[in-house]
Amino acid sequence: MPFMAYGILALLRVATDGSAPSAAPTLTTAEVLAAAKPEEWRAIDPENTLYLELASGRVVIEMATAFSPKHVENIKALAREHYFDGLAIVRSQDNYVVQWGDPNHDDVPDRRPFKAAHSVPGELVLSAADLRPFTPVPDGDVYAPEAGFAAGFPAGRDPATGRGWLAHCYAMVGVGRDNDPASGNGTELYVVIGQAPRHLDRNAALVGRVVQGMELLSTLPRGTGPLGFYEKRDQYVPVRSMSVASDLPAEARVPLEALRTDSATFKALIAARRDRREEWFVDHAGRVELCNVPLPVRRADPR
Amino acid sequence: MPFMAYGILALLRVATDGSAPSAAPTLTTAEVLAAAKPEEWRAIDPENTLYLELASGRVVIEMATAFSPKHVENIKALAREHYFDGLAIVRSQDNYVVQWGDPNHDDVPDRRPFKAAHSVPGELVLSAADLRPFTPVPDGDVYAPEAGFAAGFPAGRDPATGRGWLAHCYAMVGVGRDNDPASGNGTELYVVIGQAPRHLDRNAALVGRVVQGMELLSTLPRGTGPLGFYEKRDQYVPVRSMSVASDLPAEARVPLEALRTDSATFKALIAARRDRREEWFVDHAGRVELCNVPLPVRRADPR
Numbered sequence: 001m002p003f004m005a006y007g008i009l010a011l012l013r014v015a016t017d018g019s020a021p022s023a024a025p026t027l028t029t030a031e032v033l034a035a036a037k038p039e040e041w042r043a044i045d046p047e048n049t050l051y052l053e054l055a056s057g058r059v060v061i062e063m064a065t066a067f068s069p070k071h072v073e074n075i076k077a078l079a080r081e082h083y084f085d086g087l088a089i090v091r092s093q094d095n096y097v098v099q100w101g102d103p104n105h106d107d108v109p110d111r112r113p114f115k116a117a118h119s120v121p122g123e124l125v126l127s128a129a130d131l132r133p134f135t136p137v138p139d140g141d142v143y144a145p146e147a148g149f150a151a152g153f154p155a156g157r158d159p160a161t162g163r164g165w166l167a168h169c170y171a172m173v174g175v176g177r178d179n180d181p182a183s184g185n186g187t188e189l190y191v192v193i194g195q196a197p198r199h200l201d202r203n204a205a206l207v208g209r210v211v212q213g214m215e216l217l218s219t220l221p222r223g224t225g226p227l228g229f230y231e232k233r234d235q236y237v238p239v240r241s242m243s244v245a246s247d248l249p250a251e252a253r254v255p256l257e258a259l260r261t262d263s264a265t266f267k268a269l270i271a272a273r274r275d276r277r278e279e280w281f282v283d284h285a286g287r288v289e290l291c292n293v294p295l296p297v298r299r300a301d302p303r
Numbered sequence: 304m305p306f307m308a309y310g311i312l313a314l315l316r317v318a319t320d321g322s323a324p325s326a327a328p329t330l331t332t333a334e335v336l337a338a339a340k341p342e343e344w345r346a347i348d349p350e351n352t353l354y355l356e357l358a359s360g361r362v363v364i365e366m367a368t369a370f371s372p373k374h375v376e377n378i379k380a381l382a383r384e385h386y387f388d389g390l391a392i393v394r395s396q397d398n399y400v401v402q403w404g405d406p407n408h409d410d411v412p413d414r415r416p417f418k419a420a421h422s423v424p425g426e427l428v429l430s431a432a433d434l435r436p437f438t439p440v441p442d443g444d445v446y447a448p449e450a451g452f453a454a455g456f457p458a459g460r461d462p463a464t465g466r467g468w469l470a471h472c473y474a475m476v477g478v479g480r481d482n483d484p485a486s487g488n489g490t491e492l493y494v495v496i497g498q499a500p501r502h503l504d505r506n507a508a509l510v511g512r513v514v515q516g517m518e519l520l521s522t523l524p525r526g527t528g529p530l531g532f533y534e535k536r537d538q539y540v541p542v543r544s545m546s547v548a549s550d551l552p553a554e555a556r557v558p559l560e561a562l563r564t565d566s567a568t569f570k571a572l573i574a575a576r577r578d579r580r581e582e583w584f585v586d587h588a589g590r591v592e593l594c595n596v597p598l599p600v601r602r603a604d605p606r
Contacts, residue, residue: 094518095473124585142442142592170398170498181585195473195498195594199579202586215397215525222518276502282427282484283505289445291498 028278032269033259033296040263042152043300044211044256048072049245050079052100052213054089054237059213060245060254061173066151067130067166068123068207071175075186075207077116079242083187087112088236092220093228095194099176100239101187114187120175121182123205128157128164133262137270139287143167143198147290149261153209154290156201166206169196169291173208193218196291211256211297255300269294331581335572336562336599343566345455346603347514347559349548351375353382355403355516356543357392362516363548363557364476369454370433370469371426371510374478378489378510380419382545386490390415391539395523396531398497402479403542404490417490423478424485426508431460431467436565440573442590446470446501450593452564456512457593459504469509472499472594476511496521499594514559514600558603572597 027035044062052059063072078084084100091099104110131150134157141147144156147167154167166172172192177184184205191210210217220237223230230236245253259266274288330338347365355362366375381387387403394402407413434453437460444450447459450470457470469475475495480487487508494513513520523540526533533539548556562569577591 094521139445140443142444142590143588179582197595198592199588199595203584218397219522219524221522279482281506285446285502287445289501292500
C-alpha cells in the first residue's frame with residue numbers, strides 16, 4: 001500500500017549527498033531509538049505531570065517546571081483544589097488550538113471561584129541562559145535566531161539579546177490570557193493542534209507538552225463560533241478532572257520515560273530526520289525544522 | 304475570555320519596530336480582506352475542483368492543474384469512471400496525514416479495477432519557471448532557498464538549480480505511491496493534517512488543496528495501526544463519492560472564490576501576518592513562515 005514503506009523499512013544507507021556531516025550511516029527513527037542506552041531515557045516526574053481526564057481517556061502533560069515555575073506552581077495549586085474538575089473544553093479551532101477552562105469565565109456571578117493566584121505575571125520570555133543544556137537544530141529557523149531543545153522542550157534563543165523562549169510546536173500547552181500580558185493564571189489552557197503558531201512565542205506562557213493522548217484533543221469536533229469556540233453548551237467536552245500525577249496512587253499512574261534531549265541518541269535522531277534514508281525517499285531534504293523533530297516518549301515498563 | 308481578543312479586535316496601529324518595511328498601518332486579516340477589490344478574488348474553476356463526499360459532509364479540493372497536470376488529469380479520469388465511490392478513508396495519522404483509497408489495494412483479486420492510467424510518472428519536481436507569478440514570503444524557509452505562492456498554492460524554489468515544487472503545508476493534497484517514484488496514479492490520496500511535513504516535498508506529487516471541509520478530515524479518529532492505518536474494516540470512513548464539480552448541476556455545486564496570490568491584497572495579508580498588531584500581542588514576530596500564511600477562500604455568493 002502506498003506510504004506503507006514510509007518509516008517502516010529499515011534499510012541502512014550511507015549518506016552520500018553531503019547534507020549529513022557524519023560519515024556514519026543514517027538510520028530510521030526506530031533504529032536510532034533501538035540503540036539508545038537506558039540512561040539516555042529519563043523518567044517523567046509525576047510531580048511535574050498533569051492528567052487531564054476526559055470521557056474518551058487520559059491526556060498526559062509534562063509540565064515545563066524548569067522554565068515557567070510560577071505558572072506551573074499555580075496550575076498545580078488549581079489542580080489540587082480541584083478547580084478543573086467538571087469544567088470543559090470550550091474551544092477547538094482547526095489547525096490552531098484546543099482550549100479548556102471555565103465555560104462561565106465571562107459571567108462573573110457564575111464563574112467558578114478559586115484560591116490560587118488570579119494573576120501570574122512574567123514567564124512569557126525567558127533567559128537564553130535558562131535553556132541549558134541546549135541541543136541545537138542546525139538548519140535555521142524562520143522565527144528564532146537559534147532553535148533547539150532544552151530539557152525536553154522546543155525552544156528559541158537570541159544571542160544578541162540574551163533572550164530565550166519555549167516554542168509553540170505541536171502539542172505544546174500554553175496559558176490563555178486577556179490583553180493584559182499579566183492576566184494569565186492557568187485557569188484557561190490551550191494545546192497546539194496544527195501548524196506551529198510561532199507568532200505566539202513570547203506572547204503566551206508555555207507550561208508543558210502533551211506527551212500522551214494528543215489524539216483525544218486533536219480529533220475533537222471543531223467549534224463553529226469565532227476562534228473555534230463551541231457555540232452551544234451541549235457541545236462542551238466535559239473535563240472529568242485534572243490532577244497532578246503524584247497525587248494519585250502509583251497504580252493509577254502511567255509511568256512514562258522521555259528521551260533526554262541532551263543525549264547522543266537524540267542528536268542522532270535529529271541527524272536521521274534531516275536526512276531520511278528510508279527507501280521510499282528519492283529526494284533528501286538534508287534539513288529539518290524545529291517542530292518536525294519528534295520528542296520520543298515511551299512507557300517506563302515496556303509491555 | 305482569554306484569547307477572544309486574538310484576531311477579533313481591529314485596532315489600527317503603526318508598525319514602529321522596523322520589522323514591517325511599510326509606513327502604512329498594519330491591519331488585521333479581516334481588515335485586509337475587507338479592503339480587497341472584487342477583481343482580486345478569482346472564481347475556483349469547477350473543472351479544477353473535486354468534491355469528496357462523506358457522510359459528515361463535503362470536502363472541496365482545488366486541483367493544482369497548472370502544476371501537476373498529468374496527475375490531475377488521471378484523478379479526474381478516475382473520478383469520472385466513479386472509481387472512488389464506495390471506497391474509504393483508510394488512514395488517519397495524528398499530526399501527519401489522512402489518506403483514502405481502495406481498502407483492498409494490497410489484495411490483487413479484490414482490488415477495484417480502473418481504466419485510468421496505472422502509473423503517472425514525474426511531477427514530483429517542477430521548474431521554478433512554472434511557478435509564476437511568484438509572491439515570495441520574505442523571511443526565509445528551512446526547507447527551500449525561496450518560499451512563496453503561485454496561483455494559490457504554497458511553493459518552494461531553488462534559483463541555483465532552477466527547480467521548483469509545491470510545498471506540503473496544511474491541507475495540501477498529495478498522491479500516495481509505492482517505493483517506485485513512478486508508481487503513483489492518484490488512486491490513493493492524502494491530505495496534510497498537522498505540522499507541515501516538508502521533507503515530503505519533491506518526493507510526492509502534490510495535486511491540490513482542501514479549500515473547504517478540512518475539519519471533516521482533521522477530526523477523524525486516528526488509526527491505531529502502523530502509520531495511522533485503521534486496523535479494522537469497520538473503522539474505515541466510507542467515501543460516498545468523489546467527483547469533478549463541473550460534472551454536477553450548477554445548483555449542486557458550492558461556488559467559491561480564492562484571493563489571488565498575486566494580488567496587492569494578498570501581499571498586504573503577508574505583511575499583516577508578519578507583524579500582528581492586534582492588541583493582544585505584546586511581542587511582534589516580524590516574520591512569518593510559508594505554511595502560516597492563510598489562503599483566503601469565500602463563498603462566491605455571500606450569504
